[in-house]
Amino acid sequence: VFVGSGLISVIGTFAFFFALHIGGVDIAVPVLQTQLIWGSLFAWIMLGERVNARGVLGILVTFAGLVVLALGQSQGVPVSNNWYWGLGLALIPAIAWGFSGVVWRYGQQRGMERSSGITIQYGTAVVASALFLLFSGQLGVYRTIGVGDFTALLVSGVFGGVIAVFCMFTAMKLLPAATVFVLNGLTPLVTALGGGLFLHENVNGLMWLGILLASAGVVLFQLTAAVGQGPPRQATAAPGESEALP
Numbered sequence: 001v002f003v004g005s006g007l008i009s010v011i012g013t014f015a016f017f018f019a020l021h022i023g024g025v026d027i028a029v030p031v032l033q034t035q036l037i038w039g040s041l042f043a044w045i046m047l048g049e050r051v052n053a054r055g056v057l058g059i060l061v062t063f064a065g066l067v068v069l070a071l072g073q074s075q076g077v078p079v080s081n082n083w084y085w086g087l088g089l090a091l092i093p094a095i096a097w098g099f100s101g102v103v104w105r106y107g108q109q110r111g112m113e114r115s116s117g118i119t120i121q122y123g124t125a126v127v128a129s130a131l132f133l134l135f136s137g138q139l140g141v142y143r144t145i146g147v148g149d150f151t152a153l154l155v156s157g158v159f160g161g162v163i164a165v166f167c168m169f170t171a172m173k174l175l176p177a178a179t180v181f182v183l184n185g186l187t188p189l190v191t192a193l194g195g196g197l198f199l200h201e202n203v204n205g206l207m208w209l210g211i212l213l214a215s216a217g218v219v220l221f222q223l224t225a226a227v228g229q230g231p232p233r234q235a236t237a238a239p240g241e242s243e244a245l246p
Contacts, residue, residue: 001110002117005103006124012096013125014132015089023086024079025195026203030069030188030214031090034062037221038098046102055221062217069210077202122161188215 019028037059043049051059066087073083080086100121107117133139188211195201203211 001103001107002112002120003124005100005107006121007128008096008103009100009121010125010128012093012100015092015096019086019089019093021086022080023083023090024201025199026192026201026207026211027069027073027083027086028090029191030211031066031087032094033188033214033218034066035094035098035101036218037062038095039101040221042099042102043105047105058217058221060217061220062214065210065213065215065217067210068213069207072204072206072210076204076207079201186215
């Protein structure tokens with residue numbers, strides 16, 4: 001089960017990097033946040049979990065925000081002329097990681113220990129990525145990548161894949177789930193600020209409105225799940241950020 005989760009998540013990872021390249025962080029990350037919604041839809045199908053009316057409202061608000069974001073980008077200064085492909089590509093990791101998160105829950109409900117699951121999934125993802133580069137004749141990229149780019153990716157992996165996961169686990173022990181969900185739902189806003197400050201990506205007023213709506217929809221959806229389930233048994237998020245928590 002966790003090998004399958006690793007294979008699915010690595011497909012999303014490749015698509016996410018392409019989405020970042022042609023769409024920029026202000027397009028890719030808000031779309032990526034919908035992984036929580038996709039995960040809940042897959043959980044409904046695979047695990048029989050239900051989404052109530054307020055959860056549906058959160059979904060509608062989120063997708064309305066993405067529409068407004070796309071409209072705003074069409075009137076703004078995009079990272080590339082193919083930015084709309086970035087929006088579509090970002091849906092691939094959102095769906096893949098949402099599905100992978102459900103697989104996490106499925107495996108943990110059947111007794112898989114968390115550390116073992118993490119090792120199997122990420123080990124599978126690394127091996128699958130290396131095999132793809134090998135058979136596509138691109139393994140030599142490791143000899144040509146610049147020190148600065150390699151360092152940036154390494155730091156990103158440490159902060160996003162190790163520190164963030166540990167902090168999420170710790171936060172779930174120290175704070176109410178609803179509080180953690182609200183803070184986690186602010187990711188697109190923080191990303192938009194970082195994209196403007198460090199990458200000089202242009203964010204106009206309509207794009208800010210879209211990002212706010214998408215964030216509000218995700219927060220509403222997460223709060224609804226927390227309230228509807230009472231004291232949380234598990235919380236699902238994307239592999240690479242946080243996993244299902246007992």
